[in-house]
Amino acid sequence: MAALLAKLVGAAHSPIGIDAGARHVKAVQLRRVSGGRWAVAAAASLPRTIAAPAMAKAETNPVHVTTPLTGSEVRRLSAALRRQGFTGDEVVVAVPSSRLLTCTLELPPRSSNAPVDQIARTEFARTHKLPADPPAFEFAHWDLPAPARAGRSTQAMTVGCTHPDADAVLQPFEEDGLAVVALDVESWALARACAPLLAEPGRVTALLDLGWNAWRLVVVHHAGVCYTRLLTDAALRHLHNALAQQLGLDAEVTRHVLEDVSLWNATRDGQGDEDDPAGVSSPAPVSQTSGTAADVRRIVSAHFETMVAELRTSFSYVAHQYPDAPLQSLLITGGGAAIPGVAEYLETALGIAARTASPADVLPCSPSIPTTPSHMTALGLALYSET
Numbered sequence: 353m354a355a356l357l358a359k360l361v362g363a364a365h366s367p368i369g370i371d372a373g374a375r376h377v378k379a380v381q382l383r384r385v386s387g388g389r390w391a392v393a394a395a396a397s398l399p400r401t402i403a404a405p406a407m408a409k410a411e412t413n414p415v416h417v418t419t420p421l422t423g424s425e426v427r428r429l430s431a432a433l434r435r436q437g438f439t440g441d442e443v444v445v446a447v448p449s450s451r452l453l454t455c456t457l458e459l460p461p462r463s464s465n466a467p468v469d470q471i472a473r474t475e476f477a478r479t480h481k482l483p484a485d486p487p488a489f490e491f492a493h494w495d496l497p498a499p500a501r502a503g504r505s506t507q508a509m510t511v512g513c514t515h516p517d518a519d520a521v522l523q524p525f526e527e528d529g530l531a532v533v534a535l536d537v538e539s540w541a542l543a544r545a546c547a548p549l550l551a552e553p554g555r556v557t558a559l560l561d562l563g564w565n566a567w568r569l570v571v572v573h574h575a576g577v578c579y580t581r582l583l584t585d586a587a588l589r590h591l592h593n594a595l596a597q598q599l600g601l602d603a604e605v606t607r608h609v610l611e612d613v614s615l616w617n618a619t620r621d622g623q624g625d626e627d628d629p630a631g632v633s634s635p636a637p638v639s640q641t642s643g644t645a646a647d648v649r650r651i652v653s654a655h656f657e658t659m660v661a662e663l664r665t666s667f668s669y670v671a672h673q674y675p676d677a678p679l680q681s682l683l684i685t686g687g688g689a690a691i692p693g694v695a696e697y698l699e700t701a702l703g704i705a706a707r708t709a710s711p712a713d714v715l716p717c718s719p720s721i722p723t724t725p726s727h728m729t730a731l732g733l734a735l736y737s738e739t
Contacts, residue, residue, distance in 0.1 A: 361738070368440070370517070381395075413506050423523075444534045447536070540577055543576075546732075557681050
């Protein structure tokens with residue numbers, strides 16, 4: 353957001369990127385190494401202590417995919433960061449999905465010499481019924497790549513939040529003495545973190561963050577975010593609930609069975625067959641695994657099969673917009689990326705190359721620093737100064 357931009361070029365450490373998820377707060381900080389490059393200096397993941405009513409609201413209302421941290425959560429986070437080797441008091445946070453306003457606008461071409469930025473701000477205010485003069489919101493926009501059937505106008509994606517909503521995010525940090533140097537957008541943070549893994553120019557990369565309250569799909573073309581979608585029906589909580597209800601598993605057992613590789617990949621002695629070379633399109637025979645394992649794999653597969661149809665719909669739209677830019681790869685992040693075999697499954701189901709992405713895949717990272725695919729948005733926030 354314009355009022356909070358900060359460039360920290362040459363700093364020994366980056367700001368701390370803080371990603372407030374539905375159930376965990378992830379934090380990442382970077383340090384400069386030889387050649388001025390970044391390396392991961394510290395990473396953490398802490399359970400959220402949000403009050404039960406607020407958590408219930410976040411889990412039942414698709415609008416409340418994520419909610420701002422409370423004062424007590426920030427105080428607990430701040431103390432944990434000091435214990436775990438983080439440096440300084442500067443942080444970068446994202447506008448929670450529950451507070452982010454978005455829309456796509458048709459604007460005059462840049463060549464028209466029209467006041468495009470002012471028009472974008474005015475149209476954003478009109479779309480969301482906000483006062484425009486003086487503006488009561490923070491706002492950013494960027495031009496989208498021209499679609500194949502583009503007219504004379506310019507398409508732009510816009511994001512913003514109201515000043516009260518921005519204050520709700522910022523105030524707990526300021527009260528604890530932490531300096532928020534930027535208020536960012538989760539989709540851009542994810543794209544920034546995955547930049548070294550993006551497809552070559554002229555091709556499209558899809559990023560899929562598998563979160564507790566939603567899957568977040570971000571499509572990147574020409575190094576910019578050109579499409580986003582929240583898939584709340586794909587939320588991991590639905591999968592956990594299905595396992596709990598159908599198999600009688602408690603929350604801790606459910607988490608463990610989803611992380612057991614034998615419950616996802618076929619157990620055909622490590623081999624697929626001629627019709628299923630990846631060994632992921634159907635459960636392993638019950639004779640080769642326990643009944644519970646087979647049931648888990650059936651429930652997990654059913655959940656993902658439903659969501660694959662939604663992903664195909666989104667990819668079809670992107671292909672219609674940019675037929676000359678084929679979708680080259682899918683990068684998978686978030687807590688759901690810990691489910692073994694998820695990349696292989698989606699690669700087979702969607703017919704595109706897929707892999708999980710972790711901070712260690714894009715930056716030097718000591719094995720002693722516990723990073724996972726769920727840290728990628730926090731990494732992108734820490735990289736804000738590279739924008």
